[in-house]
Amino acid sequence: MNPVRVVHILPSVRGYGAERLIVELLKHLSSPAIDASLLTIYSPPADAGETLPFSIAHAGRKHRRDRLFLWRLVREIRRLKPDIVHTHTHVGKYWGRVAALLAGATRIVHTEHNPCDFRRTPLERIADSLLHRATARVVTFFREQGAALREFEHLPAGKLVLIPNGLNFPETAGDRNAARRYLGLSPGQFAIIVVGRMEFQKNHILAMRAFAAVSAEVREKAVLLFAGAGENEIVLRGLARALQIEERVRFLGYRTDLHALLPGADLLLMTSWFEGMPLALLEAMIAGVPIVSTPWLGARTMLGDGRYGFLTGDFTPAKVAAQIQRAVRYPGIRRAIAERASSYVRETYDIARMVDAHRQMYLQLQGTAS
Numbered sequence: 001m002n003p004v005r006v007v008h009i010l011p012s013v014r015g016y017g018a019e020r021l022i023v024e025l026l027k028h029l030s031s032p033a034i035d036a037s038l039l040t041i042y043s044p045p046a047d048a049g050e051t052l053p054f055s056i057a058h059a060g061r062k063h064r065r066d067r068l069f070l071w072r073l074v075r076e077i078r079r080l081k082p083d084i085v086h087t088h089t090h091v092g093k094y095w096g097r098v099a100a101l102l103a104g105a106t107r108i109v110h111t112e113h114n115p116c117d118f119r120r121t122p123l124e125r126i127a128d129s130l131l132h133r134a135t136a137r138v139v140t141f142f143r144e145q146g147a148a149l150r151e152f153e154h155l156p157a158g159k160l161v162l163i164p165n166g167l168n169f170p171e172t173a174g175d176r177n178a179a180r181r182y183l184g185l186s187p188g189q190f191a192i193i194v195v196g197r198m199e200f201q202k203n204h205i206l207a208m209r210a211f212a213a214v215s216a217e218v219r220e221k222a223v224l225l226f227a228g229a230g231e232n233e234i235v236l237r238g239l240a241r242a243l244q245i246e247e248r249v250r251f252l253g254y255r256t257d258l259h260a261l262l263p264g265a266d267l268l269l270m271t272s273w274f275e276g277m278p279l280a281l282l283e284a285m286i287a288g289v290p291i292v293s294t295p296w297l298g299a300r301t302m303l304g305d306g307r308y309g310f311l312t313g314d315f316t317p318a319k320v321a322a323q324i325q326r327a328v329r330y331p332g333i334r335r336a337i338a339e340r341a342s343s344y345v346r347e348t349y350d351i352a353r354m355v356d357a358h359r360q361m362y363l364q365l366q367g368t369a370s
Helices: 017-029 069-080 089-102 122-133 143-153 176-183 204-213 216-220 233-242 258-264 279-287 317-329 331-348 351-366
Strands: 004-010 034-042 056-061 084-088 108-111 137-140 160-162 190-195 222-227 249-253 267-270 291-293
Touching: 004 017, 004 069, 004 089, 004 351, 017 034, 017 084, 017 279, 017 351, 034 069, 034 089, 034 351, 056 069, 069 089, 084 089, 084 351, 089 108, 089 122, 108 351, 122 143, 137 143, 137 351, 143 160, 176 258, 190 204, 190 258, 204 222, 204 233, 204 317, 216 222, 216 317, 233 249, 258 279, 267 279, 267 317, 279 291, 279 331, 291 317, 317 331
Parallel strands: 004 034, 004 084, 034 056, 084 108, 108 137, 137 160, 190 222, 190 267, 222 249, 267 291
Antiparallel strands: none
């Protein structure tokens, strides 16, 4: 029996979050039953074909105004002749699924990486309705996120599949002392790190205002680190000056070495309005770094209703500041939560489980599951 040919569609292989996750998935996905490959919207790095253990094709989009890439995308899908097209991110949700339909694909899967971002233009709402009808499965991560998708997008329950993310776990713990030297931290500093693109979703302004709202005693021994870049960086730098905390805030820029930075942090702060299943939280758990997070839909499940991280009561600076102060002032609680989280993530979110769940979904769609 021939393997099921699955083509994943991503914007590129250069990004954070979903792009990095799918690259990791594809490294493990191919088997005698599954032939998995990647099709990107933008051209991949020149050495990608040599460094990644799966085949990569691309539509060669040059810039956002380049609309002809759609026809190149259709052409590549037809050339690859997949049994299943699996799309990701906002670009994949619309352009990827349209291209798959134009190419004659009979089975389409889409992973909704931000299942609770319900901002839509009228055109996108119409497209969602039409494209969901042509989509065999929609994947997301937690039950409450699936319920929100079904309610907001009128998605039939039978099309929804829940597959939590997974990661490869390092065999050894990261070197905390080396990481702190790398970050330029003094022995007594309490390092709070915020990871993610500087855009609306991540709500970095709340992180800044919450840090300004903690007591002077806590703030004087703490430093707020932003790992990421984006359109809001200028605003955030100005806000740091306006709040008079500029000396306690550092901007680390776009990073590809989060694994080397995280062990040096004392706390990971996530202030997002919405998320899917953020890799930064999984990586913090693995590194033994305690977490303070806002209650985005899915956070309570991912953090065990507070058992594996400090959950804020709402999205106000005062509530976020209160949990930061609790984490700083009670190191015993902080360590216990981090230890529980580290054990839990290794037991629950191994990449092998994610890979197997995807294989079973594809085989069931193709009608060859055992």
